[in-house]
Structures are given as C-alpha cells and as structure tokens.
Amino acid sequence: MKKNYYFTLLFILISCSGLNDSVRDYPITPVPFSKVKITDSFWQRRVETSKNVTIPYAFDKCDATGRILNFEIAAGLKTGEYQTDFPFDDSDVYKIIEGASYSLMHEYDETMDAYLDTLIELIGKAQEEDGYILTWRQIDGNRPPTDWSGKAERWSDLDGGHELYTFGHMYEAAAAHFEATGKRSFLDIALKNADLVSEVFGEGKNEGYPGHQEIEIGLIKLYRATGDKTYLDQAKLFLDRRGRKEAEAEGDLWQTRKYWQDHKPVVEQTEAVGHAVRAGYMYTAMTDIAALTGDVGYLTAVQAIWNDMVNKKYYITGGVGGTAHGEAYTDAYILPNETAYCETCASIAVVYWNYRMFLLTGDSRYYDVLERTLYNGLISGVSLEGDRFFYPNRLESKGEERSEWFDCSCCPSNISRFIPSVGGYIYAQQNDKFYINLYIGSEVQFDIDGKKVDLVQKTDFPWEGTVAIDLNTNEKVKANLLIRIPGWIEETPVEGDLYRYIDAEESRVTLRLNDELVDYSIVDGFASIEREWSGASRLTVEFPLNVRRVIANENVQDDRGKVAINYGPLVYCVEASDNRVDPFKMKLPSNIRFEKEFKNDLLHGVLVVNGFVDMGGKRKNSLTAIPYYAHAHRGKGPMRVWLPAE
Numbered sequence: 001m002k003k004n005y006y007f008t009l010l011f012i013l014i015s016c017s018g019l020n021d022s023v024r025d026y027p028i029t030p031v032p033f034s035k036v037k038i039t040d041s042f043w044q045r046r047v048e049t050s051k052n053v054t055i056p057y058a059f060d061k062c063d064a065t066g067r068i069l070n071f072e073i074a075a076g077l078k079t080g081e082y083q084t085d086f087p088f089d090d091s092d093v094y095k096i097i098e099g100a101s102y103s104l105m106h107e108y109d110e111t112m113d114a115y116l117d118t119l120i121e122l123i124g125k126a127q128e129e130d131g132y133i134l135t136w137r138q139i140d141g142n143r144p145p146t147d148w149s150g151k152a153e154r155w156s157d158l159d160g161g162h163e164l165y166t167f168g169h170m171y172e173a174a175a176a177h178f179e180a181t182g183k184r185s186f187l188d189i190a191l192k193n194a195d196l197v198s199e200v201f202g203e204g205k206n207e208g209y210p211g212h213q214e215i216e217i218g219l220i221k222l223y224r225a226t227g228d229k230t231y232l233d234q235a236k237l238f239l240d241r242r243g244r245k246e247a248e249a250e251g252d253l254w255q256t257r258k259y260w261q262d263h264k265p266v267v268e269q270t271e272a273v274g275h276a277v278r279a280g281y282m283y284t285a286m287t288d289i290a291a292l293t294g295d296v297g298y299l300t301a302v303q304a305i306w307n308d309m310v311n312k313k314y315y316i317t318g319g320v321g322g323t324a325h326g327e328a329y330t331d332a333y334i335l336p337n338e339t340a341y342c343e344t345c346a347s348i349a350v351v352y353w354n355y356r357m358f359l360l361t362g363d364s365r366y367y368d369v370l371e372r373t374l375y376n377g378l379i380s381g382v383s384l385e386g387d388r389f390f391y392p393n394r395l396e397s398k399g400e401e402r403s404e405w406f407d408c409s410c411c412p413s414n415i416s417r418f419i420p421s422v423g424g425y426i427y428a429q430q431n432d433k434f435y436i437n438l439y440i441g442s443e444v445q446f447d448i449d450g451k452k453v454d455l456v457q458k459t460d461f462p463w464e465g466t467v468a469i470d471l472n473t474n475e476k477v478k479a480n481l482l483i484r485i486p487g488w489i490e491e492t493p494v495e496g497d498l499y500r501y502i503d504a505e506e507s508r509v510t511l512r513l514n515d516e517l518v519d520y521s522i523v524d525g526f527a528s529i530e531r532e533w534s535g536a537s538r539l540t541v542e543f544p545l546n547v548r549r550v551i552a553n554e555n556v557q558d559d560r561g562k563v564a565i566n567y568g569p570l571v572y573c574v575e576a577s578d579n580r581v582d583p584f585k586m587k588l589p590s591n592i593r594f595e596k597e598f599k600n601d602l603l604h605g606v607l608v609v610n611g612f613v614d615m616g617g618k619r620k621n622s623l624t625a626i627p628y629y630a631h632a633h634r635g636k637g638p639m640r641v642w643l644p645a646e
Contacts, residue, residue: 026291026359028430031444033423034105034179040441040459043422045604046379046386050419051103053386058096058416059115061405067093068119070135075125080139085407087136088162088212091169093119095413098173101180102420116177120186131192133170134163155200159211159260164238167193168210171218175225176417187225194222198234209241211260213278216285217352220292236289239266239282259326267297272309272329276321276341277410279329280349287356299360306357308332310369311496316550316564317380317571317628317641318373319393321346333555337395337642344381344390344411347373348418355425358437362430364525365495367437368487370425372494374438375462375569380629382415384604389415390632395573398584399636426457433480435526439467451477453533462568463598463607465545468538476534482526483541485509486569493550493566502563503548510542543568547594547609552642562642563588565609565625567596572609572625576637579624583638587646589613592622603630 038044062068066083070090073080097119100112127133132154158164174190177183197215200206210216219235222228243265245257257263259274261282272279283302290298312332314320319342322330327341354370357363380393388402389412405412423442428435432448439461445454451473459467469481487493489507492500511518511527514537520527529539550566552559565572574583592611599608603626611622623643631639 024292024294026356028359028362028428028435030355030359030424031427031429031446033102033421033425035444036423036426037443038423038440039443040461041605042462043440046419047106047422049384049386050099050416051106051109054382054412054419055096055100055103055112055416057387058092058409058412059100061409061412062093062096065089065405065409068122070139071122071126074133074135074138075122077122077125082136082140086162087134088166089409090133090135091162091166092409092413093123094166094169094173095410096416097186098169098176099413099417099420101173101176102417104180106420113181116181117183117185120177120189124185124189127189127192131194131196133189133193134166137163155206155208158208162210162212164197164210164215165212167197168215168218171215171222173417175218175221178225190218190222191226194219194231194234198230201237202234203237207241207244209238211278212275213261213282213285217281217288220285220288223292232292235285236293236295239286239289242266243268259328267295267301269301270304270308272305272313272320275326275328276346277327277343277349280320280346280353284349284352284356287353287360291356291360302353302357306353306366307496310494311498314369314494314496314498315340315342315377315395316372316493316499316552316566317342317376317393317395318350318369319343319347319377319395320350324392333553333557335552335556336558337640338397340392340394342377342393342395344378344393345414347378347381347393348414351378351418351425359428362435362524362526364437364484365487367484368494368525371438371486371569372488372571374422374425376571376628378418380631381411382419384630384633395641396583397632397639399638400632401636402632427455432478433482435482435484436469437484448477448479451475453477453479462570465543465568467541467543469541471533471537471539473533473535476532478530478532480528480530481539482523482528483509483511483520483539484526485522486543487525488566488569489544493548498553498556499550501548501566502551503546505546505548506544508544512540512542514538515540547572547596549588551645559642561645563645564642565594567607567609567627571628571641573628573631573639573641574623574625574643575631575634575639577634578608578626581623583640583643586623586640586643588643589622589646602626603633606630 038047067089069083072078100116171190174186178187216235216238219231223232242262261274261279283305286298286302289295313329315335321327321341321343322335324341327343350373351370354366357366377393381390383402390402391406391411426438426440426442427444429446434446439459441457441459443456445452453471453473456470511520520529545568548566550564592613595610597608606627609625612619613622
C-alpha cells in the first residue's frame with residue numbers, strides 16, 4: 001500500500017499559494033498530444049479509425065438526426081420545429097467539432113478543416129446578439145415544459161435543462177479549434193457566450209449554477225486560451241454555490257440533492273455520489289481549481305472523494321456508476337455486474353480527473369486508475385470498426401450488441417473527442433524530470449534548459465512487457481527519467497483494498513541501460529533514472545506480465561466467491577463465441593493453468609488466454625478468454641467477467 005499523500009499535496013498547494021495568479025498552475029506539465037506521434041498498432045489504429053470513421057460517422061449522424069438542422073432553423077436559414085429529443089443535443093455537435101480539431105493536429109485534412117469552417121459559420125449565425133445560443137429554446141421556446149427542458153425562459157431550468165452544460169462543451173470545442181487552427185472564429189462565439197454567462201451569473205448576480213456540471217471545465221479552458229481570469233473566477237463561483245439548497249436526507253435518489261452533488265458545499269464532500277458523469281466532471285473541475293487557485297479545501301475534498309471511489313465504488317474494469325437509476329454511483333461495495341451502468345462518458349470523466357490528480361501530485365497511483373479505465377471501461381464503449389457504441393458497459397450480459405447511435409448520444413460524441421487526444425496522456429515534464437506514464441509506441445521531443453532530447457518508445461504493450469526507450473541528444477543533458485511502475489505488478493490490481501490477486505508473482509521490474517542492469521530508486525511509484533544523457537542511449541524496461549486471478553473485497557456481495565482474469569492493465573472476459581460451455585454455467589477451477597496465445601486474425605489482433613486443467617495426465621481446455629474491451633463483436637451471446645470459483 002502506498003502512503004497517504006495528503007501532507008505532500010498540502011505542501012504543494014501552500015507553496016503555490018504565494019505565486020502570482022498569472023503563473024499558478026499544475027506543478028507538472030503534460031506533453032500535448034500534438035507533440036506526440038503514436039506509432040504502435042494498438043493505439044495508432046484507434047486514432048486513425050477515429051479520424052477516418054468515427055468522427056465523419058458522428059457528423060453524418062448529427063446531420064441525419066436533425067442536430068445540424070437545428071442550427072439552421074435557429075439561424076433563420078430554414079423553418080421547422082426542433083428536430084431532436086433533448087434540449088442538450090447541440091452539445092453533440094460541439095464535442096465532435098472538438099474531436100475533429102484534435103484530429104487536424106495529428107494530420108491536416110483540408111476537407112475537414114473546410115467543413116468545420118462551414119459548421120462554425122452556421123453556429124455563429126444561430127447565435128443571438130447578446131451571445132446566447134441554445135437551439136431548442138430559440139426554436140421551440142414556447143412549447144409546454146417537459147421533464148427535460150423545463151420552462152421556456154432562459155435560465156429557468158438549470159437543474160434539468162442542461163443549458164450551461166451545453167455551453168461548456170461549446171467552450172471546450174472552441175478552445176480546441178483555436179489551438180488546432182489558430183482561427184478565432186469559434187473562440188469568439190464561445191467568448192461572447194461566456195461573457196453573457198459571467199454578466200448573468202457573476203458575483204452578486206443570479207445565484208444559479210448548473211445541474212449538470214461541465215461548464216466549469218469549459219470556462220477553465222477559456223481562461224487558459226485567453227488568460228482572462230474572469231472565466232476562472234466564474235468556474236469557481238459555480239462550484240462554490242453548490243450545497244446551499246435544502247438537502248433531503250433520505251428518499252429516492254432523484255429526490256435528493258446527492259444526485260446533483262449538491263447535498264453539501266463541494267469543499268465538504270467526502271464521497272463519490274450521484275450521477276456519475278456529473279460527478280466526474282465536477283471532480284475534474286475541482287482539481288483544476290485546486291491547482292489554479294491554491295484552494296486547500298478543494299484539494300482536501302478531491303482527495304477524500306478519490307479515496308472513497310477507488311476503495312468502495314470502482315469496478316475492476318475501471319467503470320463507475322453501479323445503477324441505471326440516475327446513471328449513478330451506488331452505496332459502498334454495491335457493484336452489480338449484470339445491471340452495472342459504467343457509462344462510457346463516466347469512464348472518460350474518470351480519465352480526465354485522474355490525469356489532473358497526477359499533474360497536481362506526481363503520484364503514479366492516479367495513472368493506475370487512469371490506465372485501467374482507459375484499457376477496459378472506456379474503449380469498450382466503441383467498436384473496433386469505430387461506428388458502433390455502448391452507452392453502459394456491463395460486466396456480464398446474456399446477449400448485447402453495440403448500437404449505431406442513441407437518442408441521447410453523449411457517449412458516441414464523447415468518444416469522438418477523446419480518442420484523438422490519447423497521445424497527450426503518455427508523457428509529462430517538471431523542470432528536469434521527464435515522466436513516462438503510459439507504455440504506447442510513440443515519438444516525442446522534450447527540452448531541458450534549451451537542450452533537446454529525442455525519445456522513441458517501442459513496445460508491443462499491452463501484449464508484451466518489454467519496452468525499449470531510445471534517447472538521442474547532440475548535447476549533454478542532465479535529466480531525471482521517471483518510468484512509471486504500474487500498480488498492477490504488485491499485490492493489488494489498483495490502489496486500495498477493493499481487489500487483490502490470489503496469484504503470487506515476482507513484482508520486480510528490470511531496467512537495463514545500454515544492456516547494463518540499472519539500480520533505481522522508487523519515487524511516488526516511478527523508477528527514477530537520474531543521470532547525464534548524451535549521444536544515443538537505450539533504456540529497456542521489462543515488466544513481469546502474467547495472467548493473474550483477482551478476487552474482490554468480501555464486502556462486494558455480487559463478486560463474493562468469484563474470480564476475474566487480469567493481464568497487466570487488461571481485464572478479460574469469457575464469451576460464448578470461444579467456449580463450448582455457456583459462460584453462465586462456467587466455473588473457474590482452483591487448479592487451472594493459463595497459457596497465452598496471440599491471434600492476429602481475431603478481433604484486430606488480441607492476446608487470448610486459454611485455461612487448462614490437468615485430468616489424469618491429460619489436459620482439458622477449461623475456458624478461453626478475450627480482453628473485455630473486445631467483447632460483443634461477434635453477434636449476440638452471453639459474456640461474463642467474474643466467474644464462480646470451483
């Protein structure tokens with residue numbers, strides 16, 4: 001178990017609190033994905049599929065379902081009623097624009113760039129003179145209230161209308177487009193809207209705040225894009241206003257302020273509660289506020305909430321949200337499998353949040369959570385072909401297929417913006433420290449005191465545990481290379497006591513520099529290699545990567561007496577397609593032995609785990625398991641992650 005880092009974090013924030021507002025920020029700086037070239041087959045294929053399939057497909061769906069037409073009607077270019085079902089459907093268009101902008105940073109596409117210009121021009125025409133834009137209200141503002149859209153007037157249904165949520169996604173997309181192209185067209189639309197929001201909701205004005213958090217993240221991105229502290233202050237103001245309403249202590253989730261994370265002021269919250277996506281976006285913004293303002297109360301809260309989540313409410317697949325009722329966190333240790341929700345958007349929010357917790361602390365345990373969610377509960381949400389999607393990601397199913405689209409399509413549009421940005425999670429830097437956080441074949445250049453170092457990472461991870469890191473510099477550069485030692489090689493797959501292995505394994509990682517063994521120290525979960533680098537060097541990292549069996553804490557009733565199969569950060573599942581026995585009639589023998597087999601022709605290339613049992617000198621194939629993210633690609637059929645132990 002790793003030590004409690006609260007006092008370290010407190011020191012970080014107190015140290016930063018004396019800095020000028022213009023320079024206060026995360027102590028660790030991420031290397032943006034636009035500076036990273038992904039070269040490995042596992043992730044490169046996904047980034048290319050996102051560019052060539054998912055993003056164009058999502059734009060086509062927005063066109064076919066009337067989401068684009070809504071902007072044309074709001075702009076007065078066409079006539080008609082609001083075309084779609086939800087008042088926040090504008091946000092899908094914004095998220096896909098964000099993903100397309102990220103794709104342009106990978107590889108310029110003249111056709112996509114021109115399409116974005118046309119779409120942004122349309123959005124500008126739909127925007128009202130004072131900056132307001134929400135096509136539902138502009139088109140059908142006089143129709144009767146609904147459960148989703150509330151009253152006709154602006155700001156009249158902040159809890160359920162998602163008005164400010166939609167604005168937040170516009171801000172994020174505008175900041176991404178500005179970064180990708182240098183064009184201010186979308187940024188100016190977003191700033192005009194954000195200025196209206198600050199005018200209406202600023203200090204001493206309308207005391208409202210969003211029911212679905214997201215605008216806080218968007219405002220902070222506008223602050224980064226412009227340096228205007230008004231947007232940062234407004235983000236904090238929205239968060240500080242939470243918890244003032246009278247909170248019902250008991251009752252249905254929908255009837256309590258816990259659903260909205262509004263039961264207490266944010267700095268007093270200690271548990272992950274309520275709607276899991278709202279929660280994840282709020283915790284992400286709170287971590288930003290902790291870093292950018294030095295607010296110790298925010299730090300204390302996100303640390304306590306994180307501990308609660310990872311120790312009591314986190315699925316082995318990295319998903320969060322145990323119930324479809326409210327798409328919400330359940331109580332401690334209530335982690336059902338067949339009815340698990342684990343929304344794709346919630347997994348994306350978990351990655352956003354843990355990424356920021358690492359940047360604030362330098363602690364690798366946040367990357368253990370990020371990596372597990374990334375490789376399992378997140379990429380499960382999109383098919384290998386890039387055009388079918390899961391909204392919930394259950395851990396067992398009697399037969400489930402991904403969908404082409406949803407009436408509420410937050411998950412496909414969220415996947416559209418996430419996958420192109422994955423390269424930004426690999427590396428980070430703090431002065432002369434250079435962090436390698438994820439093992440993804442890639443190329444990057446970093447700079448220390450004006451001296452440049454080229455770094456190339458070569459690996460077949462997650463299938464193999466060997467990573468070759470080639471460094472090349474024309475000058476002598478003193479640098480500390482920090483190599484993340486994943487938590488899954490130790491006694492638990494992830495921080496805390498929610499899960500543990502029942503297979504004892506050697507946990508020592510081997511490092512060689514130019515074929516010579518290297519002694520290293522561990523700092524916050526990273527192997528520290530501090531030296532003067534010059535010329536060409538190769539650092540080879542060998543991880544003990546074995547199939548291991550996992551059991552859950554006894555308090556998790558749904559997993560009691562069951563075992564899951566783990567391989568590095570990957571969770572495996574059994575499907576009917578690979579097994580003669582129905583997964584729901586299958587048991588995992590205690591004397592099972594596992595063998596690995598890589599199959600190039602299966603599911604775009606996967607490492608299959610075969611389980612064997614010795615039967616009087618003969619081997620009996622007991623099961624075949626595939627990575628969880630790859631399930632539901634071969635028609636309907638039963639699937640399970642947790643198997644009863646025999």
